[in-house]
Amino acid sequence: MKYLGAILLVLIATLGIMGVSYASWQKDMVIAGSVETGSWNSAEYTSVDLSGAPNCSIESQSAREITFRVHFKNNNRKPYEGSITFPIANDGTIPVQIDTVQITKVGPDKRDPSADDLIVTAWGALDESSHIFIGSQCLETAGLTLSGNPDKDDYFVTVSFTTKVFNR
Amino acid sequence: MKKLGLLMLALVIAIGAMGAGYAYWTQTINVSAAVQTGDLNAIFNGNNAVDAWADTPDNVAYFSTTGNGTELLTVTIKNAYPGMIATIPVVITNNGTIPIDLIVGVAGNMNYLPVGSTVVLSGTELGTGLVQGASTTDAKITVSIPYVDLPYDSKLDPAFVELNTTDYGFTMAITSSQFVPYGELP
Numbered sequence: 001m002k003y004l005g006a007i008l009l010v011l012i013a014t015l016g017i018m019g020v021s022y023a024s025w026q027k028d029m030v031i032a033g034s035v036e037t038g039s040w041n042s043a044e045y046t047s048v049d050l051s052g053a054p055n056c057s058i059e060s061q062s063a064r065e066i067t068f069r070v071h072f073k074n075n076n077r078k079p080y081e082g083s084i085t086f087p088i089a090n091d092g093t094i095p096v097q098i099d100t101v102q103i104t105k106v107g108p109d110k111r112d113p114s115a116d117d118l119i120v121t122a123w124g125a126l127d128e129s130s131h132i133f134i135g136s137q138c139l140e141t142a143g144l145t146l147s148g149n150p151d152k153d154d155y156f157v158t159v160s161f162t163t164k165v166f167n168r
Numbered sequence: 169m170k171k172l173g174l175l176m177l178a179l180v181i182a183i184g185a186m187g188a189g190y191a192y193w194t195q196t197i198n199v200s201a202a203v204q205t206g207d208l209n210a211i212f213n214g215n216n217a218v219d220a221w222a223d224t225p226d227n228v229a230y231f232s233t234t235g236n237g238t239e240l241l242t243v244t245i246k247n248a249y250p251g252m253i254a255t256i257p258v259v260i261t262n263n264g265t266i267p268i269d270l271i272v273g274v275a276g277n278m279n280y281l282p283v284g285s286t287v288v289l290s291g292t293e294l295g296t297g298l299v300q301g302a303s304t305t306d307a308k309i310t311v312s313i314p315y316v317d318l319p320y321d322s323k324l325d326p327a328f329v330e331l332n333t334t335d336y337g338f339t340m341a342i343t344s345s346q347f348v349p350y351g352e353l354p
Contacts, residue, residue: 026348027208027267029239031258033287035311035336038229038247093229094249165250167315 033163038093041165046089053146055084065160070146072153082146087139088125095166101126106156118148118155125160209264210344212241213303217324233257243309251315258289258307260342262298267347269297275340284314287338299348
């Protein structure tokens with residue numbers, strides 16, 4: 001029993017030395033990462049170009065909704081053709097995509113005019129719901145094409161959209 | 169008795185001479201050997217790139233790395249967003265003399281990373297061994313953050329607040345060890 005303690009002590013010391021020897025053949029490396037999120041500002045209308053749409057003016061405008069007024073009365077009752085261009089920009093850095101697009105038409109009688117009176121077609125970024133805005137002042141061209149054979153006075157056209165985070 | 173003394177003297181001289189002769193034919197030579205171990209030294213190498221985001225449709229988000237020539241690689245990803253998959257090259261060079269293998273740990277300390285996020289290091293050529301001066305060729309870190317279907321109108325949603333204000337972090341340990349070919353004893 002006298003030597004048992006000494007033997008165990010030597011055994012422990014030996015195993016310890018083995019551990020040190022083993023560890024010396026390994027080396028640790030570390031990857032440290034940081035992830036900073038971007039900013040989400042959705043997308044908004046920027047400038048509006050009405051040069052291609054005669055007798056058309058902006059009735060009201062907000063970030064994602066514009067209402068146009070078309071003065072058919074001044075068109076001498078001729079078939080109407082017009083094109084409005086309005087780029088949409090994403091000021092944030094998080095890519096967004098168009099989620100929904102809504103176009104409403106209101107005639108002089110406060111009702112939705114018939115297709116014969118006024119046809120409104122969205123094009124560019126508003127043409128399909130999956131369009132992507134990639135951020136950082138990215139501009140995507142969009143617009144409306146107006147056509148018809150109106151027989152009344154003013155018509156109001158409102159176009160609005162919503163966005164959501166880009167889904168890969 | 170006088171002859172006996174001479175005889176004993178001759179015998180002693182003869183035995184002494186035999187000893188001298190035996191010693192002459194058994195010369196001892198010594199071999200001195202010195203064993204000096206090599207060094208095990210793996211470092212990150214060629215990671216000082218600042219590059220555009222390679223795996224997204226834009227150049228808005230980007231990454232940078234520092235730590236070339238050291239054992240600590242710092243990766244910074246900026247302008248991250250839900251649904252991102254960032255692929256960042258990692259080059260590890262065997263700067264020592266002992267062939268090494270790389271053991272990749274699981275990413276830890278994933279501070280504030282959204283549930284479902286992953287950080288994976290792949291392509292470290294585990295099991296093939298890197299000899300002196302050799303580097304990994306396909307190693308990369310892939311950081312994925314899950315997509316969150318969040319309309320812009322929900323700006324007050326806690327998920328949105330977290331999305332816009334929180335910075336994330338992670339660490340990953342890599343152990344370089346002596347390369348032992350599979351199937352062979354060390």
